[in-house]
Amino acid sequence: MAKKLKKDFFSRNAKVVARELLGKSLARKINGKFYKTRIVETEAYFDEKDPASKASRGNGDLKKTMKMPAGTILVYGVHNNWLVNFVTGRKGKAEAVLIRAVEPLNFNGNGKGPGLLTRLLKINKKHHKENLFNSSEIWVEEGNGTKIIEIVEKYRIGVSKDIPEKMRFYIKDNKHVSRK
DNA sequence: CATATGATGGACT
DNA sequence: GTCCATCATATGG
Numbered sequence: 001m002a003k004k005l006k007k008d009f010f011s012r013n014a015k016v017v018a019r020e021l022l023g024k025s026l027a028r029k030i031n032g033k034f035y036k037t038r039i040v041e042t043e044a045y046f047d048e049k050d051p052a053s054k055a056s057r058g059n060g061d062l063k064k065t066m067k068m069p070a071g072t073i074l075v076y077g078v079h080n081n082w083l084v085n086f087v088t089g090r091k092g093k094a095e096a097v098l099i100r101a102v103e104p105l106n107f108n109g110n111g112k113g114p115g116l117l118t119r120l121l122k123i124n125k126k127h128h129k130e131n132l133f134n135s136s137e138i139w140v141e142e143g144n145g146t147k148i149i150e151i152v153e154k155y156r157i158g159v160s161k162d163i164p165e166k167m168r169f170y171i172k173d174n175k176h177v178s179r180k
Numbered sequence: 181c182a183t184a185t186g187a188t189g190g191a192c193t
Numbered sequence: 194g195t196c197c198a199t200c201a202t203a204t205g206g
Binding site (some may be wrong): 043045052053076078080081083085098100103113114115116156157158159160174178 | 185186187188189
């Protein structure tokens with residue numbers, strides 16, 4: 001049984017967490033069955049200084065959720081998809097990491113994209129504001145000992161206004177990354 | 181209530 | 194690469 005990640009892992013800067021989340025295991029329990037995936041692609045989002053972040057638009061609930069304690073699960077609906085984020089940083093900091101792609105480990109499926117992985121793991125609005133430590137349905141574990149060959153840093157995808165910093169991270173040559 | 185917009189995905193050239 | 198269906202949110206009245 002792999003070690004479950006604790007709050008101190010998520011209580012750091014979103015960029016650091018996004019990077020270190022690669023290779024970790026996103027676990028899901030559905031009807032008593034365990035589904036494990038390897039996180040292969042993430043993006044970091046920040047507060048008002050980040051024009052692509054929902055927190056920069058003076059939102060209500062989403063901005064508030066981003067300021068909740070680290071490890072809070074934030075589910076955001078866009079187009080016809082659910083996108084899952086983990087709140088990071090210290091309380092009041094409005095930071096989050098978007099999970100963009102996962103690789104199924106003990107089952108078959110397609111987690112090659114932020115909308116696809118939420119369908120795959122049946123993550124939806126009912127998980128909004130749950131957290132990774134109390135939930136018996138969703139959590140993150142240490143990786144299965146598999147070494148990461150190389151981490152690639154790129155600009156974020158699908159955002160109209162990005163910041164001049166590379167905030168997208170993925171595992172090089174992994175077949176489950178959503179896009180080159 | 182009306183309207184605009186997008187952290188998408190899939191189909192197509 | 195381009196186009197667009199589709200719907201959760203944000204914002205204005």
